[in-house]
Amino acid sequence: MAEDRDLIEKYGQPMPYDRNFRGPEWRNRSCTDVPCLLIFILFLGGWGFIAQYAVRNGDLNKLVVPTDSFNRKCGIDSSVLDKKYLFFFDLGKCIDPVVPLTGCPTPQVCVESCPTQTFIWDTMKNSLSFAELKERMICLTDADKNNLKSVNDIQRAIDEQRCARWYVRSAQFLNRCMWEFSPKLCEFIPLSLLPRNRRASDGSRNASTLIADTVDLPAGLIGDNANLAEMKLEALALTAMTEAPIRRQQQLVEEPAIQCRRRTEQAETIKQKVRQADTRLAKLVGNMVAHFYNGTHDAQQLGEEIVEDIMNSWYVVLMALMCTLVASLILIALMRWFAAPILWISIFGVLIGLGFGVYYSVKQYRFWRDTATVPNHSLNLEAAVKNILQEANTWLYLSIFLSISFVVILLLVIVLRSRISIAIALTKEGSKAVSSIISTVFFPIFSWVLFILAVAYAIGVGLYLGSIGEPAFRMIRQLDSNSQTGVSNENCVCTGPAVEYKVGGRCDPQIFEQNCYNTDFFARSPCRRTTCSFAEIEHPPFVTWSIVYNVFGFFWLTFFIAAFSDMVLALTFATWYWTFKKRDVPFFTLGRAFRQTIFYHLGTLAFGALILAVCRMIRVALEYLDSKLKKYDNTVTRAILCCMKCFFWLLETFLRFLNRNAYIMCAIHGKNFCVSARDAFNLIMRNFLRVIAVDKVTDFLFFLSKVLLTGAAGVGTYYFVVHSPHLIQLHYNAVPVTLVVIAAFLMTTVFFGVYSMAVDTLFLCFLEDCERNDGSPEKPFYMSKQLMRILGKRNKFQRQSSNI
Template structure:
């Protein structure tokens, strides 16, 4: 009974597991070790315990089948990922030719979907109105599905969709000039990516740097977690044997001291765990907090580095008057070295501001999780409002940082000045910002759906054997779980498409800020000519008076 009470109070470990030292750490020895449960007679080998668990879950057979499927389909998965890469690249390059028609088709598609929604809501409302199904007959109920059977629900949905349709039509009428500018910037961004193909592979560098930061933090956290003060207590395999009543069970002991003379058989000084209290533990806990803070800071700095490097490369494209002759030979490498040499502190400052907000969000989530049971509805509402405000603040800081990094890459000023200039510039052109942002989001969403959907459909027909006539060399072997390579292909295609389109989105944002700066600082004269493309000059009705061979002065 004392042993069971000790287990319930977590005064001693539930089982003892002999281990062997490996690289300064303790790892279990599954080949020859035995683990014993206190108070339970007999012992069980680790291999037997694991084998019994795997057999009960049928995991051994499933894992073997999964391994066989991956061994037979891994090269076809790589082919599917290659197809995703090619589709993403082709989509970005073809935007130079089909950006206008594609945006028009997408806008008309949204209008058609809203129009169909209005028609459907009208038919449902008409049907329920003829039946006399009103909300007055239904009354108040917590079953939200019941509201689908009353006419007022469909009438409200009809009004909302009609208002959205009207707003979108008015936007198309009054903002058509800005939509044309957005399309021209998308074409220019596609041209920039085509001129600097190395930029589309830069997300791999960011991914590697993120992995390095996470791995370093994990190793540091593991070292800190195993650096506490160990605690040893007296323990006996069976405390109910005669002679163990007077033994100092669960009392602290020194493992290096000589064995104590005791009438209790098997009495040993066993490791119980690491102390959770004391000055050493408080210092280690503080170091863990600093480690998490450092992790967030370094991750945000790596992301900021990628944004600033890409912005520097694309800015060099925009401010080249004669393209591609005036574009630097290695724009991405030059931007990378320039950013590391001059802008490391600015990026670190911007990353620190974002990190502090994220840490406050993490602390708030932790407090909410700990006090969730004791909170009343008013406290939960206040906590939800705080979390919502911090989420909005984080999104705003990310938006501000992104544009500040672009201004840093263009002018080389510090973070605060660049953030102020970027914010004021965007506020002076808020309508253009909203139009370009929504058109770009819609276009990139369509691109992701196209790439991921295309790879998913092709993978489904290929791995299920529904593509006939390809020949034996281009047919997939029979699989136990055909969904596994399909799922891997779809997830990989999404990651590849997200990486490519994030570069394109950064290119659009950079060219847009350069375009706004070009409009405000230049006037088309010989001293201050415009650097924008001819298509943008035609849309705006502007022109350059400078001769083609004259020397250009950057802003």
């Protein structure tokens, strides 16, 4: 054909026939890209040296210094030099999934020491003297506490969240005040989970006595506020178990903390309830639901019910996932018979669906074109959607889009029908390969373990490197919403050694605290709204370059691990294809491929991973440059950076595709990376339409298979939990179903990722087979009979049935 002649003319002749070629035989191989492997080994050695240097000179405590609500580093900034512990007004609010992004929403203040006793304002305000109340108050600033002149002032400060309403005895952990509970309180954790008749009345102790004992308060202080105090203690109790891991760590570095040991009375009942709902997960889910649910109390209850459902249904979820695993393996095995009907039914289903969509869109367009309507002026999402759906042009544009999609897909199916048949046949071949070497399905677990170790190593080294250096401080004015400028207008004057200090300039906290004062009053007073605050850790040049080295090493190593997985699978499936009699495929094919990759081709993997790492590093540098140039708001610069980021994203995507096929060619021929990449690119371009058809058809087929297995797992789980109330009792049937659907989709994605690699490898082997062989006894085809029938080819001798 003229098309084939043009491609050959542009991308070269097919590979010459090699009489000794027998596929990926280890005896014909030699080590590839050895210099790159040596460079990679030296690089890892340098990375190890940086790691030991970072651990020896770094101090992670610098990175965990707490910061209060005024952005002051406790024990470091000028105004809090003697206050190195952070106190939370309500620590329970910090157990929220969005806290890492938004910060803990409760007020936080630096204190000299963590509270050593429990305080509840609502129960003590009528029992303690004003002096005692003021002494126990913890406020945002010293000025707030000094301005407390009466009980009403305290009440007002508490209502305005300038002072804490309540707190319990705490112990410091990582310079943060964590709640500490007495054994009596631990015995009754959580109160909300105990039987109501026990909570309402106890044979030997009433509620007031119980609450007083658990917080070490006289019973008389409870009085008429027993319900309120009990509610507070329930909130505290729900957090007791959440801090258990922290308390266990605290024992190693601080004074021994009181452990929660329940007594034998009702121990099993409480233990069972605690396992169901009183966990960190319950608090986390409750706070997460609170962002989308009306009422914090209802959200917390819903979160506890969800966690209880998870604890009750874990074995159902596990059974469903085991069934999904078996079903995935069965479907992969059956794909050799049902790939064609599934695909063609899906294609015709898509065309029918598009045709119906065109008909419905045209019908709706005609209706709304002839119908006069008034837009809904309500400011909500539902009204906006209704307005869009009642617009005639919406349906017109939709009908045009669906019509174009229908025509394009129909023409592609007609033009590429023969190549779609090839894709189906290769899918069947992939099913045979995966089914005969079933261990390949579980091989990605090994890659995951290596990837997790690499991530942990890079993060650890990065943290230690980030802590090396001297802290830099700058004189700043704190934000003030009452000021016209938005910042404090405090007249802070510096004298003596600090006479040259100015806002925005460098400073030393000790010198600032001793030589800077506020002149707004007749008497000098320390500057409170102007501080010498921590700005950053200034790294030495060696540490800065070591951080860049660590980031690049992370990219190189992770890409190397992914390449190693691809190469092992490619060698495995290439060995299967180029074995003329499939019954002669070695039993330990995967193990032999693993060994071949380690002995011969680690340099090739390092070369390919290096190219991707360089490209990714350039993209990271562009992102960093973009963040630095945003403040200049230059349209031309933004446009150039946007084009560059888009270009390098496309380049990395192309390189990923090229590397994957280069690894396959290396697995087949055992040549170095550059030669393999060139051969793979030329081979693909000579068969461009086949590549497009096989790639898209297999992707579509695998997507349908994942949806089928995931949907079946979800429906099966729902049917079981609905029709088996005597075996499992749940608040919400959707909880286990959702878990199963998510886990099943991830599981099938892994399985079909291996399947996809098998099809890609067999496809390149098939193209090599077509160009190298002609079906003669000297050069027989290795492809299946179905592929030969599609191409109109055959071997000139009777093949054994075992080769099918």
